[in-house]
Amino acid sequence: MSGQHASSQTAARVRRLEERLIDAGLTSDDELDGIIGRLLSGASPANGARVVARAWIDPAYRERLLADANAALEELGLSMSTGPQPQRFTVVPNTPDTHNVLVCTLCSCYPIALLGPSPSWYKSEAYRSRVVREPRAVLAEFGLELPAGTGIVVHDTSAESRHMVLPMRPAGTDGLAEDALAALVTREGLIGTAAV
Amino acid sequence: MAEPRFAVGDRVRALPVDPPHHTRVPRYARGQVGEVVEVQGAWPLADDRARGFGSPRVEAVYTVRFPAGALWGAAEEHWVQVELWESYLEGAT
Numbered sequence: 001m002s003g004q005h006a007s008s009q010t011a012a013r014v015r016r017l018e019e020r021l022i023d024a025g026l027t028s029d030d031e032l033d034g035i036i037g038r039l040l041s042g043a044s045p046a047n048g049a050r051v052v053a054r055a056w057i058d059p060a061y062r063e064r065l066l067a068d069a070n071a072a073l074e075e076l077g078l079s080m081s082t083g084p085q086p087q088r089f090t091v092v093p094n095t096p097d098t099h100n101v102l103v104c105t106l107c108s109c110y111p112i113a114l115l116g117p118s119p120s121w122y123k124s125e126a127y128r129s130r131v132v133r134e135p136r137a138v139l140a141e142f143g144l145e146l147p148a149g150t151g152i153v154v155h156d157t158s159a160e161s162r163h164m165v166l167p168m169r170p171a172g173t174d175g176l177a178e179d180a181l182a183a184l185v186t187r188e189g190l191i192g193t194a195a196v
Numbered sequence: 197m198a199e200p201r202f203a204v205g206d207r208v209r210a211l212p213v214d215p216p217h218h219t220r221v222p223r224y225a226r227g228q229v230g231e232v233v234e235v236q237g238a239w240p241l242a243d244d245r246a247r248g249f250g251s252p253r254v255e256a257v258y259t260v261r262f263p264a265g266a267l268w269g270a271a272e273e274h275w276v277q278v279e280l281w282e283s284y285l286e287g288a289t
Binding site: 088105106132133134135136151152153154155156157158159160161 | 220221222224236237239242257259261264267268272273274275276277278279280281
């Protein structure tokens with residue numbers, strides 16, 4: 001079965017569900033379009049990369065980001081309040097001792113405003129069931145071989161918080177400007193399946 | 197809402213529940229003992245919201261850290277952090 005086929009089946013099921021809700025007077029097409037439009041407009045991993053680059057060059061910003069990430073986002077004109085309800089946001093920093101990686105084993109929770117729509121593998125049963133159980137092997141399959149001495153924390157997003165990984169700043173980037181640093185950061189780095 | 201029952205550093209057990217409705221206790225954590233590493237504030241209980249209750253219980257949510265060796269076998273040395281509502285938990289020693 002092709003992915004295209006699966007996704008059109010899903011789209012048809014979602015549409016039937018929307019029609020039931022609209023018929024019941026619980027919502028309208030306009031309301032749904034508005035919510036989705038606000039959620040996705042400007043939702044991109046470039047937002048997360050901007051936050052990371054600022055944290056790399058400004059230690060005081062990094063401190064504020066780790067203490068209260070929702071407030072630190074507002075400083076850069078970003079927000080986790082574009083969805084149907086505001087979400088608590090935390091940033092978890094990688095260090096030489098600890099590597100962080102994100103998952104939602106129950107479904108597919110993800111910080112869409114900061115990272116854009118999630119990659120299909122993030123929603124796959126294989127990733128969701130394996131990364132909590134054998135993260136070192138899963139990360140190696142992504143091409144990330146962690147030193148044996150680096151511990152791993154897997155964050156299962158099971159409630160109303162969303163998280164983003166703060167990668168370590170790569171060596172040899174001392175001379176780079178903030179924009180150039182942001183360009184180094186990948187979506188996978190923000191999930192924790194890549195180093196940066 | 198009442199004061200959070202647990203604090204950072206407390207050991208807690210995720211109750212070995214299997215309710216007939218939506219819940220947010222991952223199966224792999226049920227019955228397992230972990231440590232509270234963060235108190236996230238209070239949120240409407242997902243189970244009540246999923247059942248369409250007009251006034252869902254509002255409870256503290258905790259980030260609980262479980263040793264992977266207990267969840268999956270001694271060979272695994274990582275940590276798994278799960279976010280759990282207060283009524284999913286009991287005190288443990």
